[in-house]
Amino acid sequence: MFQEFGTITDKSCLAPGIYRLTINARKIAENAKPGQFVMVRCYDGQSFLRRPFSIAAETGSVFGQQSTFNLIFKVKGHGTQWLSEQEIGYRFLNMIGPLGHGYNLTGIESKKILLAGGGIGMISLVSLAVELIKIKRQASLPKVHVLFGDKTIKYMDTPYAEHLAHWNFLGELIVTTEDGSYGHQGMVTDILPSIIKKKAIDQIFACGPKAMLKKVAEITQALKVPCQVCLEEKMACGVGACYSCVCKVKGHNMRVCKDGPVFDAKEVDWS
Amino acid sequence: MTNLEIQIAGKKFNNPVMPASGTFGYGEEYKDIFDPNVLGAVVCKTIKFAPWEGNLTPRTCETSYGMLNAIGLQNMGWERFVQEKMPFLRTLKTNIIISIAGSKVEEYGQLAARLDPVNGIDFLEVNISCPNVKAGSQVFGTNPDMAAAVTRAVKDSTHLPIIVKLTPNVTDITVIAKAVEAAGADAICAINTFRGMAIDIQTGKPKIANVIGGYSGPGIKPIAVRMVYEITKAVKIPIIGVGGIANWEDAVEFLRAGATAIQVGTATFVDPLTMPKIIKGLTEFLEKQGIDDVNKLIGTVKT
Numbered sequence: 001m002f003q004e005f006g007t008i009t010d011k012s013c014l015a016p017g018i019y020r021l022t023i024n025a026r027k028i029a030e031n032a033k034p035g036q037f038v039m040v041r042c043y044d045g046q047s048f049l050r051r052p053f054s055i056a057a058e059t060g061s062v063f064g065q066q067s068t069f070n071l072i073f074k075v076k077g078h079g080t081q082w083l084s085e086q087e088i089g090y091r092f093l094n095m096i097g098p099l100g101h102g103y104n105l106t107g108i109e110s111k112k113i114l115l116a117g118g119g120i121g122m123i124s125l126v127s128l129a130v131e132l133i134k135i136k137r138q139a140s141l142p143k144v145h146v147l148f149g150d151k152t153i154k155y156m157d158t159p160y161a162e163h164l165a166h167w168n169f170l171g172e173l174i175v176t177t178e179d180g181s182y183g184h185q186g187m188v189t190d191i192l193p194s195i196i197k198k199k200a201i202d203q204i205f206a207c208g209p210k211a212m213l214k215k216v217a218e219i220t221q222a223l224k225v226p227c228q229v230c231l232e233e234k235m236a237c238g239v240g241a242c243y244s245c246v247c248k249v250k251g252h253n254m255r256v257c258k259d260g261p262v263f264d265a266k267e268v269d270w271s
Numbered sequence: 272m273t274n275l276e277i278q279i280a281g282k283k284f285n286n287p288v289m290p291a292s293g294t295f296g297y298g299e300e301y302k303d304i305f306d307p308n309v310l311g312a313v314v315c316k317t318i319k320f321a322p323w324e325g326n327l328t329p330r331t332c333e334t335s336y337g338m339l340n341a342i343g344l345q346n347m348g349w350e351r352f353v354q355e356k357m358p359f360l361r362t363l364k365t366n367i368i369i370s371i372a373g374s375k376v377e378e379y380g381q382l383a384a385r386l387d388p389v390n391g392i393d394f395l396e397v398n399i400s401c402p403n404v405k406a407g408s409q410v411f412g413t414n415p416d417m418a419a420a421v422t423r424a425v426k427d428s429t430h431l432p433i434i435v436k437l438t439p440n441v442t443d444i445t446v447i448a449k450a451v452e453a454a455g456a457d458a459i460c461a462i463n464t465f466r467g468m469a470i471d472i473q474t475g476k477p478k479i480a481n482v483i484g485g486y487s488g489p490g491i492k493p494i495a496v497r498m499v500y501e502i503t504k505a506v507k508i509p510i511i512g513v514g515g516i517a518n519w520e521d522a523v524e525f526l527r528a529g530a531t532a533i534q535v536g537t538a539t540f541v542d543p544l545t546m547p548k549i550i551k552g553l554t555e556f557l558e559k560q561g562i563d564d565v566n567k568l569i570g571t572v573k574t
Contacts, residue, residue, distance in 0.1 A: 001303035003543060041541065048333045048488065049540055096304070096543060236331045236338060237540045241296035243316070243342045244331040253324050253345055258300075 001239065002027040006093040008086055009068060017075045018120070019084045022058060026067035028097045034105075034128035035230050035262045038097030039238035040071070044082035051079045052235050052257070054123045055098055057130035072123045099238050100261045103128050103205055103228055109135055111203040112142045114195060116216055118188055118208025119150050124230045125207050129170070143171030145199055149188035149208075153181035171199070189215040196223050206230070206265070217265035227265035231256050273557045274564040275550070277311070277531055279509045280432035280457035282393060284311035284366060284532060287565060288522065288550050291513050291536030292317055292370035292396060292436070293342065297356040298363060304543045309550060311532060312366035315356070317398045319372050320382045322348035332469050332478035337488020337515070338537060339467050341481030344372055344401055349385050361391040368434065371425070372398040376417070380424035387429040395431050397421060397456075400438030400463035401485075412438035412463070415450035422454035434511060436460040437502075439491075444498050445505035452506045460511040460534065461502055462495050487537045491515045496528050503529030503570060517545060519552025529570040 006025035014020050023029075028038060032055045039050035056070040075084050086093070113132070115125040125146075132144050175183030176191060184191055189212060195201065196219070206216045207230035220227035233245035233256040240258025247256055248269035254260065275286035289312040295301065298313040307313050325345025332339050347355065360367050369392050373379040383395055399412035399421050411417045418435070425433050435451040437444060439462040448459055464485025469478040477483075495514025502510055512530030516522055517538035525533045538545040553565070562568060 003304050046335075048336065049338060234329050234331060236340070237294070237300075239296075239300045239543075241294060241300040241316075242331070242340070242540065243325065243345045244328075244340065246325070246328060246330070246345065 001096065001099060002031070003094075003096050004028050005091065006095055008088050008090045008093060011086075011088050014072065019073060019075070020056075021071045021083070021086070022068050023071060023093060023095075024068045025093070025095060028055070028095060029067050029069045032069060032098040033102035034131045035102030035124055036098035036100050037238075037257075037261065038071070038095045039099065039235070040079075040083065041094040042079035042082045044078045047077075047079040047082070049236055050096065050238060051083075052099075052232075052238055054230075055127060056123045057127040072120070074120050096238060100257055101259070103131075103230070103262050105131065105135065108203055109141060112199060112201050113144045113203045113205065114147055114199065114201045115144065116147045116188055116192060116204055116206040116208070117149070118212040121208030121212075121230070121232075122148050123207075125205060128205055145171040145174070145195070145201070147174045147176070147188055147192065147195060149176035149178075149212075151178045153177055153179075187215075188212060189219060192216065192219050193223065196220075196225055201225055204228070204265075210270075213265070214270040217268065217270055221266050228262050229265045229268065230262050231260055231268070233257075273554055273562070274566070275554060275557075277566060277569075279434075279511070279531060280394070282366060282432065286311045286550050286553075287526065287530075287532035288546050288553070289366075289368070289511075289532060289534050290314050290539060290546065291534040292368075292398065293340075294536040294539050297352075297360065298367075299356075299359050301539070301543050305547050308364050309547055310365055312368050312393070313360065313363060314368040314396060314534065315352075315360070315370055316346065317344050317370040317372045317401065318346045318349055318352045318382075319344060319374075320349055320378050320385075322346065322351065327480035329479050330481070331484070334467070334469050334486065334488075334490075336490030337486055338540075339469055339479055339484035339486050340464070341479050341484035343481065349382055353386075353389055357389060357391055366393040367391055368394040368396050370396040370398050370436070372401060373421075376411070376420045376424050379421045380428040383425040383428035383431075383433075387431060392431060394434055394457075395425060395429060396434040396436055396460060397425050398436050398463075400436050400440075412436075412447065413441050415446050418447050419450040419454035422451045422456050426455035432457040434458040434460050436463055438463045439494060439498055439514075440466050445501050448502045448506050452508050456508060458509045458511060458531075459502060459506065460513060462491075462498050462514050465491055465494070487515070489515045489517050489521075489538075492517075492521060492524075496524055499525055499530050500528040500572065516549070517541070519549045519556060522549045522553055523556055523568065526565070526568045527570070527572045529572070531569055 326343030492515030
């Protein structure tokens with residue numbers, strides 16, 4: 001964990017209200033793992049606490065080998081609005097990170113993996129996909145499949161969805177939209193059971209809205225497929241000091257920021 | 272060489288800067304960002320006799336100039352605390368202050384008795400001011416007789432010096448301050464958070480699950496300074512000032528108001544280096560003022 005000032009080296013608007021900033025912050029970038037996050041200070045004059053953002057790997061790059069990473073976010077309030085207004089060359093992006101435990105990747109080389117993402121939650125899975133390039137470089141290993149859902153096509157034309165499809169380690173990219181404007185009509189969880197069965201999936205990583213993750217947990221538990229979920233909670237400190245961002249895991253309140261944000265889906269109390 | 276050393280209950284503090292309970296975990300959470308040994312003390316998150324899961328989420332929300340919290344004293348109970356957290360705390364060279372709370376007067380005493388023989392503890396901070404737990408805590412801090420009873424129960428159960436942390440949610444804080452001093456408190460910590468509330472204007476729901484929480488942050492600083500000043504006039508024991516301190520200027524203000532030491536809470540969330548920066552800024556301030564000893568600054572408000 002470091003406190004570091006990052007420089008914005010690239011910026012683009014991926015979709016209405018969704019931005020990608022490329023940040024040069026060597027210490028955080030070199031130590032980051034998929035599923036980890038940074039706490040960013042937003043100087044908009046109203047935000048008081050820092051804001052948590054998932055660390056996204058740069059497209060086509062590998063964690064630990066770059067001094068840059070991406071922040072991909074949806075503008076939701078004053079803090080994200082301020083962040084979206086910062087321009088290339090801004091040198092004082094005040095961050096703490098990398099924070100939390102990332103995805104547990106031990107023993108996954110031979111697994112048939114599905115990444116299941118909903119909305120902006122896809123971001124942490126994209127970083128995981130990047131890491132999986134490294135692990136699954138050998139052509140003989142099983143492919144990684146991606147299932148991605150959102151409300152409408154509006155958010156689908158992100159470079160991520162496209163790049164994912166081109167990465168040769170990847171299997172199929174399956175997309176759902178609630179309004180049917182792209183891919184399958186419906187939700188990720190509508191077609192998840194059939195995909196698990198059809199592709200004989202034996203490891204799932206999921207990130208998205210809590211309602212989606214709850215359903216993913218139910219489905220994967222019923223089908224006895226191991227599943228790791230990346231959770232979101234309102235945070236104050238981000239480092240495990242304040243106990244704001246807890247969720248019930250194995251019957252106890254665990255800190256999403258420090259004990260997570262990635263948990264075993266079957267250990268989370270979803271009620 | 273400027274002296275930053277202060278004393279409370281005969282114990283030496285390398286400087287008057289320490290974290291507020293509940294904002295610094297158990298001393299190890301920020302150790303990657305700065306060495307906790309630079310602090311005058313480490314103050315741990317409140318522990319109770321038995322483990323406690325705390326309140327539902329959301330537990331915190333941002334407000335103007337600060338935040339509301341209603342964590343609800345989530346903690347692992349004293350036994351696991353001693354097993355799991357004391358080993359790291361014992362490696363620190365600075366003072367270790369353990370914050371304690373109970374649901375009954377006797378529970379405070381029982382907890383103090385269990386912690387008394389534990390190696391590595393320098394002070395107990397008696398939390399009679401948490402606004403977020405239904406059974407107890409603040410109820411002890413708003414009534415002078417109860418505050419005194421808790422103080423006495425702890426004092427009778429330990430040889431450790433005790434600091435009693437007061438709530439500002441009272442009409443006259445000096446009444447409580449005098450009561451705990453008379454009951455044997457070695458020092459007073461003032462203040463805890465103010466009861467507050469925030470509502471989501473879209474959903475109409477309170478922003479934290481507990482409905483009411485404790486308001487902290489720079490917004491409470493003038494009220495905290497006033498209360499420290501008032502307590503200084505009312506008691507002889509040292510006061511640790513806390514409430515909205517975010518930089519060295521704020522710290523100087525509290526020292527001038529009469530605080531012997533200060534605690535930093537919410538500001539650490541915003542800038543984890545707030546405390547080391549305060550120590551540096553305070554040192555430079557004293558040098559520029561030609562004051563060779565921080566003790567000469569305490570209570571120098573000119574009224």
